[in-house]
Amino acid sequence: MANRRTAVIVGSGVGGLALANILAKAGYEVTVYEKNDTAGGRMGVIKKKGFTFDTGPSWYLMKDVFTDYFRLFGKTTSNYYDLARLDPAYRVFFETMDPTVIKGNMEADTETFESLEHGAASRLRKYVTRAESNYNIALKYFLYNPFKRPSNLLKKDLLLALPGFAGVFTRSLHGYVSSNFRRKELQQILEYPSVFLGASPFNTPALYQLMSYLDFNEGVFYPKKKGMYAVADALCKLGAELGVEYKFNSDVTKIVVKDGNATGIIANKSFVSADIVVSNADLHFTETQLLDQKHQSYPAKYWKKRKAGPSALLLFLGVKGSLPELEHHNLFFVKDWRQNFDQIYKYKSWPKSASMYVSKTTATDKSTAPKNHENVFVLVPLPSGASPGRSEIDKLIEVYLAQLEELSGIKDLRQRIVLKEIYTPDHFGDAFNSWLNTALGMSHTLRQSAFLRPSVKSKKVDNLYYVGAGSQPGIGVPMCIISAQLVYKYLVQDWSSSAPSTIERSVL
Numbered sequence: 453m454a455n456r457r458t459a460v461i462v463g464s465g466v467g468g469l470a471l472a473n474i475l476a477k478a479g480y481e482v483t484v485y486e487k488n489d490t491a492g493g494r495m496g497v498i499k500k501k502g503f504t505f506d507t508g509p510s511w512y513l514m515k516d517v518f519t520d521y522f523r524l525f526g527k528t529t530s531n532y533y534d535l536a537r538l539d540p541a542y543r544v545f546f547e548t549m550d551p552t553v554i555k556g557n558m559e560a561d562t563e564t565f566e567s568l569e570h571g572a573a574s575r576l577r578k579y580v581t582r583a584e585s586n587y588n589i590a591l592k593y594f595l596y597n598p599f600k601r602p603s604n605l606l607k608k609d610l611l612l613a614l615p616g617f618a619g620v621f622t623r624s625l626h627g628y629v630s631s632n633f634r635r636k637e638l639q640q641i642l643e644y645p646s647v648f649l650g651a652s653p654f655n656t657p658a659l660y661q662l663m664s665y666l667d668f669n670e671g672v673f674y675p676k677k678k679g680m681y682a683v684a685d686a687l688c689k690l691g692a693e694l695g696v697e698y699k700f701n702s703d704v705t706k707i708v709v710k711d712g713n714a715t716g717i718i719a720n721k722s723f724v725s726a727d728i729v730v731s732n733a734d735l736h737f738t739e740t741q742l743l744d745q746k747h748q749s750y751p752a753k754y755w756k757k758r759k760a761g762p763s764a765l766l767l768f769l770g771v772k773g774s775l776p777e778l779e780h781h782n783l784f785f786v787k788d789w790r791q792n793f794d795q796i797y798k799y800k801s802w803p804k805s806a807s808m809y810v811s812k813t814t815a816t817d818k819s820t821a822p823k824n825h826e827n828v829f830v831l832v833p834l835p836s837g838a839s840p841g842r843s844e845i846d847k848l849i850e851v852y853l854a855q856l857e858e859l860s861g862i863k864d865l866r867q868r869i870v871l872k873e874i875y876t877p878d879h880f881g882d883a884f885n886s887w888l889n890t891a892l893g894m895s896h897t898l899r900q901s902a903f904l905r906p907s908v909k910s911k912k913v914d915n916l917y918y919v920g921a922g923s924q925p926g927i928g929v930p931m932c933i934i935s936a937q938l939v940y941k942y943l944v945q946d947w948s949s950s951a952p953s954t955i956e957r958s959v960l
């Protein structure tokens with residue numbers, strides 16, 4: 453019997469872990485090389501003094517993407533973790549009015565919208581119906597599409613939807629939302645998903661209003677008793693079942709190319725041969741540092757014309773006593789909405805008053821903190837390229853925590869903090885070789901979405917692939933899982949627009 457083909461994957465983020473399992477099931481001998489000492493990439497975990505914090509993604513959305521992925525292996529997500537549907541989905545705090553909650557229930561949420569703006573209930577129903585249509589079109593024709601066969605975009609139902617669908621590509625999310633809702637607070641609720649796409653609602657395509665379908669209809673979930681790291685843990689456990697080998701503390705310094713083919717990597721100063729090489733490392737780092745210039749599909753000049761998503765300040769706070777003012781997910785919105793985004797994306801300055809995201813996982817899972825304590829995670833978007841000194845960071849922390857106290861009504865929050873861990877923007881560069889210290893990757897602007905994002909296949913080198921947030925389809929845990937399936941589709945030359953229904957061992 454012939455030797456099995458080999459694959460090496462650089463990096464163990466969600467995309468790399470998901471692809472490792474696919475390749476192993478397809479018959480490859482797979483080894484994952486990770487520079488850090490644990491798997492998951494940005495999906496990490498901190499355990500300290502009885503507190504457990506997710507260090508990266510914290511919203512579990514698009515649950516069908518996870519379901520369909522595990523089905524490829526005859527598994528379900530419940531084989532590895534149990535999901536709780538959050539109710540409410542999140543609470544929103546404003547500088548201009550009292551807090552409100554989004555239930556993820558259309559009947560309740562339309563009442564909330566109507567109470568804030570006459571006629572908003574019916575407009576929200578239409579908006580979410582349109583979002584659902586766009587979401588289904590995106591899943592069927594765009595997210596799993598390698599964009600190698602133009603005929604995929606000539607299907608009757610897509611062509612019928614195109615007149616309306618085209619409009620959401622040619623205007624901004626803010627432009628679309630503001631044409632439907634006058635009140636700024638409602639606009640903010642519908643525009644905030646752009647932050648998690650590494651973009652501003654003022655330059656994000658209106659296409660991404662599809663995410664409101666998830667908010668208001670499908671709902672927001674949380675892996676009970678395990679947190680979001682349960683996803684990385686599940687992917688690793690599945691990988692172990694399939695024979696994937698993981699090598700941690702392994703620094704990859706080069707992708708080796710011979711006669712136009714990737715033949716392996718240099719890891720810990722030693723050559724490792726492989727039939728295919730996949731990089732789940734930061735794409736900018738991969739292209740400009742791991743490849744010689746002549747082999748770069750996206751050289752330094754390419755990145756000079758691209759827009760990075762934001763960096764971030766992350767605070768992991770152990771707080772004594774209860775915080776009933778907070779739900780599991782909480783959004784804090786400043787009055788000067790556009791100015792806040794301009795500071796981050798246009799002027800590259802530290803926001804003095806910042807919109808922020810706050811999570812309290814103890815609302816759902818008491819095990820993430822000691823008894824009579826709360827687990828609080830704070831994310832404040834900062835400009836990409838940010839590298840503020842520690843004294844400046846400390847000043848910013850005080851400003852943002854004071855703002856959190858003021859808007860939430862928790863006047864003594866800072867006095868009750870018993871544990872504080874901090875990730876500054878430098879963390880993303882140091883831990884993940886992140887381009888411009890971005891926390892998310894390349895921003896989802898019009899020119900950096902769908903087929904305009906980097907492909908999962910190198911343009912210059914055979915047998916070299918990319919997986920993760922830097923390549924198609926983009927940012928987010930579900931997108932990284934889809935990215936892994938796109939690599940597989942390239943390997944088997946499946947140019948359809950649909951998700952793979954099976955993994956064949958035809959690549960032996």
